[in-house]
Amino acid sequence: MNKKSSLFTSIILQLLAMALIPLVVLGIVCIVAAGSSLRDGLQEEALAQMKATCVAAKAAYDNINDGDYFLNENQELMKGDYNITQNEKGIDAFTEGLNSDITLFYGDVRRATSLKDISTGSRIVGTQASAEVAGAVLKGEEYSATNLVVNKQNYYAYYIPLKNPDGTIVGMVFAGEPSASVDEYIFAKVLLVIG
Secondary structure: OHHHHHHHHHHHHHHHHHHHHHHHHHHHHHHHHHHHHHHHHHHHHHHHHHHHHHHHHHHHHHOOOOOOEEEOOOOOEEEOOEEOOOOHHHHHOOOOOOOOEEEEEEOOEEEEEOOEOOOOOOEOOOOEOOHHHHHHHOOOOOEEEEEEEEOOEEEEEEEEEEEOOOOOEEEEEEEEEEHHHHHHHHHHHHHHHHO
């Protein structure tokens, strides 16, 4: 009887192993696939939000004045007779209450921005965009990245061309958010799915 019981137990354990091992492997594969899909979707959503911010900022400044974008004698960005660089409250209004930043470039140089230098707290006007970004956007393309270094921090970033009323590209509009905060949110959602 003991031999029969041992054989029966052995057969049950083998059957359980044959059933459970594929289920465990399938579960792990499903969790990894779901987590990866969720992460990709949330990254796309973050970039879509950055693009929407760029488009809104561009539309707002395009409608301030019918004139062209240009630099005045003090190298400040103007739209007709409106001084964008000097009106810091205007650019800050786009990011108020958010953990994001916005910049208007003339050419590849920041002329109005909500970005502040980490060490001094002053706006980082006058700095240049990377050659890769400027090369694409000043040719009329949009540019996005999930790990772009801006102001010594990694950012989710989106850039669109800034155009004069006649359609000529004169600069770029940037919207971005530090990647640490976005990645923390994504990680929390992925952990929720795994749980």
